[in-house]
Amino acid sequence: MQRFDIPxxxxxxxxxxxxxxxxxxxxxxxxxxELATHSIGVTSSASVASLSAAIAAAGYANTVKA
Structure with a gap:
């Protein structure tokens, strides 16, 4: 699972x-x-870069959590 912070x-x-x-x-x-932490977990076969780009294109700045 990949985690993203989305303030x-x-x-x-x-x-x-x-x-x-x-x-x-x-x-x-x-x-x-998780609204309380402004984050999501994603289980996907897609690349982290493509997921991050899609989230950004929807209008939400995001960072990948290590």
């Missing part, structure tokens, strides 16, 4: 938008959002 993710609508962005890259991706 601007503050509500359910944000989660839905980010999930749709991730699944536009990999329809089978599983996304686990």
């Amino acid at each position: 601007a993710m503050t509500c359910g609508h944000c989660v839905k938008t980010i999930t749709q962005a991730v699944q536009s890259v990999d329809a089978a991706a599983q996304v686990q959002a």
Whole structure:
């Protein structure tokens, strides 16, 4: 599972938008959002770079958690 910090993710609508962005890259991706920590976990076969780019294209700056 790859983790992303997304500071601007503050509500359910944000989660839905980010999930749709991730699944536009990999329809089978599983996304686990944690609003309290403004982060998501993604299980996907897609590259981290492509997932990050999709999240950014949806309007959400993000950083990959090590």
